[in-house]
């Protein structure tokens with residue numbers, strides 16, 4: 686199984702979460718989450734369905750507010766800033782959705798132009814073209830520029846989705862199950878792309894996945910959400926070298942079927 690190459694990681698934190706609690710009614714989802722994302726690292730977040738991974742991401746981008754705790758993204762307390770500041774912060778945090786979320790009625794080029802034209806109105810046509818071609822080239826799909834999303838494979842749509850997130854030059858990338866629903870070979874290609882994005886664009890990323898091959902290939906560190914907290918954090922081997930009965934089934938399900 687592919688193991689992530691060592692990359693040099695800064696000690697600067699781009700995300701800092703301390704003592705985060707979030708409940709819905711009487712249901713306590715996050716119960717004292719502590720998590721740091723360092724500049725330049727890929728951090729993989731694992732956890733069973735319904736453990737609160739999406740809730741955490743929504744809190745990070747200010748779509749949900751924490752009940753308690755501190756949440757700092759790129760130096761700003763997301764629950765204490767104005768809406769205008771939040772919108773500006775969100776532009777620095779790229780979110781790559783699970784279903785790629787491309788507009789079916791637009792070509793690949795138009796899909797990529799859309800976030801740029803909406804957010805950076807002063808760009809000339811030439812600058813927009815250059816930005817579109819740069820990110821499409823980075824994901825290896827320049828040849829699809831005039832195609833419709835329906836003409837692309839699932840893996841290609843995923844790549845265009847990642848390119849569309851990259852076009853605003855985010856400092857932080859959030860990948861939501863990037864390999865879900867893809868065949869094993871395409872999964873490997875997406876894993877490589879996540880690593881290439883890290884190296885080429887110097888992004889810091891959180892990768893939510895259930896796919897341990899992906900976790901091992903892309904994660905500088907892995908954090909596992911167990912009973913509302915990140916009780917296990919470390920390298921892939923550190924997290925899985927345990928007899929913890931809550932952790933073993935993840936490994937067994939992925940590798941011993």
Ligand SMILES: Nc1ncnc2c1ncn2[C@@H]1O[C@H](COP(=O)(O)OP(=O)(O)OP(=O)(O)O)[C@@H](O)[C@H]1O
Pocket residue numbers: 709714732733734735736737738739740741
């Ligand atoms: N707005 C909300 N109102 C009420 N309950 C919610 C809300 N958002 C999430 N929940 C609950 O919080 C829990 C955690 O949900 P979340 O979507 O974060 O899980 P997850 O770990 O991302 O799961 P999966 O791996 O299946 O995507 C679930 O039980 C969900 O029903």
